[in-house]
Amino acid sequence: MPWTFTTDLTAYLAAARTAVAAEPAVNTSLLTVIDALERRGLDAYGSAVPVFGWWTGEDTIVTGALLRTPPHPLLIGALPARAVRELGTALTAEPLLADVDALSARREDARALAAAWGKSTAITEENRLYRLAGLLAPDPAPAGRARPAAEADLPLLLDWVTAFKQESGEGGAASEAALRDRISYGGMVLWEDGGTPVSLAGFFRPVGAMTRIGPVYTPPELRGRGYAAGVTHAATEGAHAAGASEVLLFADLANPTSNGVYQRLGYTPVEDRVELVAT
Numbered sequence: 001m002p003w004t005f006t007t008d009l010t011a012y013l014a015a016a017r018t019a020v021a022a023e024p025a026v027n028t029s030l031l032t033v034i035d036a037l038e039r040r041g042l043d044a045y046g047s048a049v050p051v052f053g054w055w056t057g058e059d060t061i062v063t064g065a066l067l068r069t070p071p072h073p074l075l076i077g078a079l080p081a082r083a084v085r086e087l088g089t090a091l092t093a094e095p096l097l098a099d100v101d102a103l104s105a106r107r108e109d110a111r112a113l114a115a116a117w118g119k120s121t122a123i124t125e126e127n128r129l130y131r132l133a134g135l136l137a138p139d140p141a142p143a144g145r146a147r148p149a150a151e152a153d154l155p156l157l158l159d160w161v162t163a164f165k166q167e168s169g170e171g172g173a174a175s176e177a178a179l180r181d182r183i184s185y186g187g188m189v190l191w192e193d194g195g196t197p198v199s200l201a202g203f204f205r206p207v208g209a210m211t212r213i214g215p216v217y218t219p220p221e222l223r224g225r226g227y228a229a230g231v232t233h234a235a236t237e238g239a240h241a242a243g244a245s246e247v248l249l250f251a252d253l254a255n256p257t258s259n260g261v262y263q264r265l266g267y268t269p270v271e272d273r274v275e276l277v278a279t
Contacts, residue, residue: 002055002056002057002058002083002086003053003054003055003056003083003086003087003090003094004053004054004056005051005052005053005090005094005096005097006051006052006053006096007049007050007051007052007096008052009037009038009042009050009052011052012052012053012054012065012067013034013038015054015056015062016052016054016062016065017034018062019054019061019062019063019064019065020034020065020077021207021208023077023078024207024208024209024210024246025129025131025210025246025248025270026077026078026106026129026270026271027065027077027078028129028210028212028248029075029077029104029212030065030066030067030075030077031207031208031210032204032205032207032212033045033067033069033075034067034207035204035205035207036178037050037069039181039205040177040178040181044069044175044177044178045069045072046069046070046071046072048069048070048071049070050067050068050069050070051067051068051070051074051096051097052065052066052067052068053065053066053067053090053096054066055079055080055083055086055087057080063079063080063083064077064078064079064080064083065077066079066087068097068100070099073100073102073103073104073275073276073277074097074100074102074103074104075103075104076103076104076105076106076109076113078106079109081112084109084112084113085112085116087113087116088112088113088115088116088117089116091113091116091117092117092118101277101278102124102275102276102277102278103275103276104273104274104275104276105273105274105276106271106272106273107126107271107272107273107274110123110273110274110276113276114276117278119278119279120278120279121276121277121278121279122276122277122279123274123275123276123277124169124275124276124277125169125252125274125275126252126253126254126272126273126274126275127250127251127252127253127272127273127274128250128251128253128259128269128270128271128272128273129248129249129250129269129270129271129272129273130248130249130250130251130262130263130267130268130269130270131246131247131248131267131268131270132236132246132247132248132265132266132267132268133266133267133268134266135233135236135237135240135265135266136264136265136266137233138226138229138230138233138264138265139264140226141226141230142191142193142225142226142227142229142230143193143194143225143226144191144192144193144194144198144227144230145191145192146189146190146191146192146230146231146234146235147189147190147192148183148186148188148189148190148238149182149183149188149189149190149200150183151180151183153183153188153190153197154176154179154180154183156190156197157174157179157183157188157200158173158174158176158179159174160174160200160217160219161174161179161200161215161217162174163217163219164215164216164217165215167217168215168252181205182202182204182205185205185242186238186241186242187202187203187204187205187238187242188200188201188202189201189202189203189231189234189235189238190231191227191230191231191234193225193227198218198219198222198225198227199216199217199218199222199227199228199230199231200215200216200217200218200231201213201214201215201216201217201228201231201232201234201235202214202215202216202235203235203236203238203239203242203244203247205242206239206242206243206244209243209244209245209246210244210246210247210248211239211242211244211246211247211248212247212248212249212250213232213235213236213239213247213248213249214249214250216228216231216232216235216249216258218231228258228261229261229264229265232249232261232262232265233265236265248270249262249267250273253272
């Protein structure tokens with residue numbers, strides 16, 4: 001099969017970086033995970049060894065890639081149709097993928113992989129990828145103002161990002177190292193009302209000209225006041241100031257409120273991705 005799998009990040013980047021970077025929108029998650037592994041080391045997402053893979057077409061050109069940072073799902077980027085079909089075989093035959101029990105893929109690819117996997121599966125999460133077409137101010141404007149998060153805000157960020165992870169179904173706790181990295185380039189933004197933080201939004205360190213907003217979190221008792229719109233708008237401005245011209249975000253399709261907020265801010269749909277879990 002023209003799939004290659006390895007635990008060697010250097011080999012993966014030499015083979016697949018160009019292909020991944022060629023489609024920065026649909027490969028946004030791959031790009032940000034790769035950036036974190038390069039900056040923070042192979043244990044950036046946990047102690048287990050990451051697994052990498054790439055697809056080489058008949059013309060010997062790499063045109064697709066994936067990676068896994070256990071315990072997270074197998075993260076699958078943009079792939080040609082044949083690569084998807086043969087990945088279905090690899091999920092049952094490749095030793096480095098033997099313990100994969102969940103994957104994140106474009107909706108149509110997930111359907112094909114579910115059919116080829118040979119296991120009972122269920123979709124546990126559906127997200128829509130949005131791209132900023134032109135930033136619009138929140139209307140009506142929420143009370144308060146935005147400011148970059150600072151080192152003194154770290155305990156609050158740890159609490160709120162952990163709460164976001166639990167509420168979104170991702171699970172686990174916020175990473176102090178990841179949050180410190182974000183603070184270092186202004187990548188966490190707080191919205192304050194009356195001098196008190198009421199909402200947060202982050203953006204990933206730009207990779208080339210691409211970045212992605214997330215997470216966005218407002219404590220439940222403070223929702224419905226427009227704070228999320230205000231802080232997302234501010235984080236988007238921060239992403240532009242950091243050098244990004246392509247600004248993306250994911251929204252849970254089970255949350256129509258957040259999808260509506262992002263579209264009113266000028267974000268337009270690109271595609272849907274799902275998380276497929278073996279049951």
